[in-house]
Amino acid sequence: xxxxxxxxxxxxxxxxxxxxxxxxxxxxxxxxxxxxxxxxxxxxxxxxxxxxxxxxxxxxxxxxxxxxxxxxxxxxxxxxxxxxxxxxxxxxxxxxxxxxxxxxxxxxxxxxxxxxxxxxxxxxxxxxxxxxxxxxxxxxxxxxxxxxxxxxxxxxxxxxxxxxxxxxxxxxxxxxxxxxxxxxxxxxxxxxxxxxxxxxxxxxxxxxxxxxxxxxxxxxxxxxxxxxxxxxxxxxxxxxxxxxxxxxxxxxxxxxxxxxxxxxxx
Amino acid sequence: xxxxxxxxxxxxxxxxxxxxxxxxxxxxxxxxxxxxxxxxxxxxxxxxxxxxxxxxxxxxxxxxxxxxxxxxxxxxxxxxxxxxxxxxxxxxxxxxxxxxxxxxxxxxxxxxxxxxxxxxxxxxxxxxxxxxxxxxxxxxxxxxxxxxxxxxxxxxxxxxxxxxxxxxxxxxxxxxxxxxxxxxxxxxxxxxxxxxxxxxxxxxxxxxxxxxxxxxxxxxxxxxxxxxxxxxxxxxxxxxxxxxxxxxxxxxxxxxxxxxxxxxxxxxxxxxxxxxxxxxxxxxxxxxxxxxxxxxxxxxxxxxxxxxxxxxxxxxxxxxxxxxxxx
Numbered sequence: 001x002x003x004x005x006x007x008x009x010x011x012x013x014x015x016x017x018x019x020x021x022x023x024x025x026x027x028x029x030x031x032x033x034x035x036x037x038x039x040x041x042x043x044x045x046x047x048x049x050x051x052x053x054x055x056x057x058x059x060x061x062x063x064x065x066x067x068x069x070x071x072x073x074x075x076x077x078x079x080x081x082x083x084x085x086x087x088x089x090x091x092x093x094x095x096x097x098x099x100x101x102x103x104x105x106x107x108x109x110x111x112x113x114x115x116x117x118x119x120x121x122x123x124x125x126x127x128x129x130x131x132x133x134x135x136x137x138x139x140x141x142x143x144x145x146x147x148x149x150x151x152x153x154x155x156x157x158x159x160x161x162x163x164x165x166x167x168x169x170x171x172x173x174x175x176x177x178x179x180x181x182x183x184x185x186x187x188x189x190x191x192x193x194x195x196x197x198x199x200x201x202x203x204x205x206x207x208x209x210x211x212x213x214x215x216x217x218x219x220x221x222x223x224x225x226x227x228x229x230x231x232x233x234x235x236x237x238x239x240x241x242x243x244x245x246x247x248x249x250x251x252x253x254x255x256x257x258x259x260x261x262x263x264x265x266x
Numbered sequence: 267x268x269x270x271x272x273x274x275x276x277x278x279x280x281x282x283x284x285x286x287x288x289x290x291x292x293x294x295x296x297x298x299x300x301x302x303x304x305x306x307x308x309x310x311x312x313x314x315x316x317x318x319x320x321x322x323x324x325x326x327x328x329x330x331x332x333x334x335x336x337x338x339x340x341x342x343x344x345x346x347x348x349x350x351x352x353x354x355x356x357x358x359x360x361x362x363x364x365x366x367x368x369x370x371x372x373x374x375x376x377x378x379x380x381x382x383x384x385x386x387x388x389x390x391x392x393x394x395x396x397x398x399x400x401x402x403x404x405x406x407x408x409x410x411x412x413x414x415x416x417x418x419x420x421x422x423x424x425x426x427x428x429x430x431x432x433x434x435x436x437x438x439x440x441x442x443x444x445x446x447x448x449x450x451x452x453x454x455x456x457x458x459x460x461x462x463x464x465x466x467x468x469x470x471x472x473x474x475x476x477x478x479x480x481x482x483x484x485x486x487x488x489x490x491x492x493x494x495x496x497x498x499x500x501x502x503x504x505x506x507x508x509x510x511x512x513x514x515x516x517x518x519x520x521x522x523x524x525x526x527x528x529x530x531x532x533x534x535x536x537x538x539x540x541x542x543x544x545x546x547x548x549x550x551x552x553x554x555x556x557x558x559x560x561x562x563x564x565x566x567x568x569x570x571x572x573x574x575x576x577x578x579x580x581x582x583x584x585x586x587x588x589x590x591x592x593x
Binding site: 094095096099120122123124125126127128129130131132134135136138139140141142143144155157160161162163164165166167168169170171172173175178222223224225226227228229230231236238239240241242243244248249250252253254255256257259260262263264265 | 281338339342366369374378379380381382383403411414416453454458459462463524531532534555568573579586
């Protein structure tokens with residue numbers, strides 16, 4: 001079974017900060033991590049490989065040169081190789097174009113039976129690229145997998161949680177599966193595996209290598225455009241009570257009671 | 267501008283998210299330009315009547331018992347065939363588990379753009395384009411996005427962000443049934459083989475009062491303190507991602523960007539510092555009370571009442587305040 005795992009390098013969500021003057025995102029390359037749900041996608045692949053030794057895992061990413069780190073990390077955790085689509089021409093691609101580029105990479109280095117990725121990236125939070133790739137490749141897609149099983153029949157099953165129920169979905173490969181965190185990340189790498197992943201070359205490809213013209217990628221090819229960025233004011237300028245003040249607890253309780261009564265019955 | 271929305275159903279009923287989309291559609295377009303598209307294994311007749319009498323002037327229904335909600339390619343093909351006939355300028359869907367798989371699949375098939383998880387929609391006066399507002403960078407900023415030259419302009423819309431559905435006294439809409447295109451299912455297409463209804467998924471999303479806990483609660487055993495306050499107030503119990511990640515409360519209790527968006531009358535944040543991801547899910551609550559030891563915690567910036575102090579001192583006093591005998 002050939003598995004592709006799609007991973008994205010993202011800013012560490014704990015350290016996302018905004019420049020208070022310009023309101024722009026402060027991106028520190030040292031704070032880049034692999035999107036946590038993509039590591040769960042890799043975890044699902046690694047566990048399948050444990051049960052089915054014929055499994056081969058390819059890690060694929062699109063991003064700046066630094067995203068090679070994400071692929072090396074994936075290789076240390078179990079991928080046999082890493083492929084980085086790295087091309088300035090792809091800068092500014094929205095999810096539609098990103099999916100077209102990644103689908104082209106999957107076609108070039110595939111065919112893959114199973115394409116795994118995280119349900120969403122912690123930076124963009126769109127969750128669109130997985131289903132868009134499936135549509136581009138004409139494959140089925142199942143999203144939100146909290147568990148993934150291969151049945152004796154050769155079919156696969158996932159469990160997921162929707163707004164109103166937990167459900168099991170059965171499907172055949174080939175398919176794209178977008179995983180949630182119930183899947184769990186891959187186990188920690190061994191030292192041997194880590195040092196192999198450090199030395200092993202990562203294939204870098206451009207949009208042209210994938211047969212895409214410059215006008216098919218990047219910002220100019222993207223159907224969606226950011227018109228403007230708004231900075232909503234957070235502050236409500238509320239009342240403050242500190243426990244160091246006299247009668248603070250009584251005052252706090254009285255204020256809360258007033259707020260509760262103001263809001264009407266529960 | 268012709269606006270269509272995808273009206274999701276569950277157990278034969280139109281979902282809450284779909285009613286919210288009707289409200290959005292009516293703020294964007296005149297009634298005669300508002301359409302609903304329904305792709306479902308079955309829907310109750312009364313629900314259709316309610317839809318056409320609430321301002322959905324054109325309802326397009328593909329009802330087929332063989333449809334499976336897990337078969338995204340088949341559902342997307344039907345949605346595409348609707349769009350090719352009706353040609354809406356704008357197509358809205360709910361940012362539900364289903365909508366967030368269906369819409370990107372359909373957008374790629376129709377070679378158009380899609381904006382995820384919008385919290386605001388309006389028409390650009392100059393261009394007539396749909397302006398789609400969504401939280402970005404963990405809800406820290408709002409990005410306004412447009413799809414200038416592709417049709418339909420597609421967006422999924424975050425639950426509970428819609429204006430109230432205005433009353434409708436106009437002409438009732440019409441219902442047009444259309445068949446599913448021939449055999450769109452791939453071999454071995456995904457199908458739901460088992461489902462169990464959640465007993466308390468919506469509890470938090472619907473609650474008028476919420477008591478939520480963050481890392482400051484320190485231990486799983488301390489959750490009970492928050493639960494007692496919640497029970498005194500008739501409130502639901504919610505949590506930040508850190509608390510859910512530690513397994514102290516189920517994911518259904520998670521509030522924030524990767525959990526639920528809530529808009530209660532009263533939100534009491536206990537030991538929550540106020541990471542932007544959490545604020546994104548609760549900052550539109552009508553009144554917010556925060557208890558935290560750190561006077562600089564960002565949660566205080568959105569609080570109407572900020573109590574700076576140890577929650578283990580404050581909460582027992584609040585539980586006391588609302589004990590049955592003092593009331």
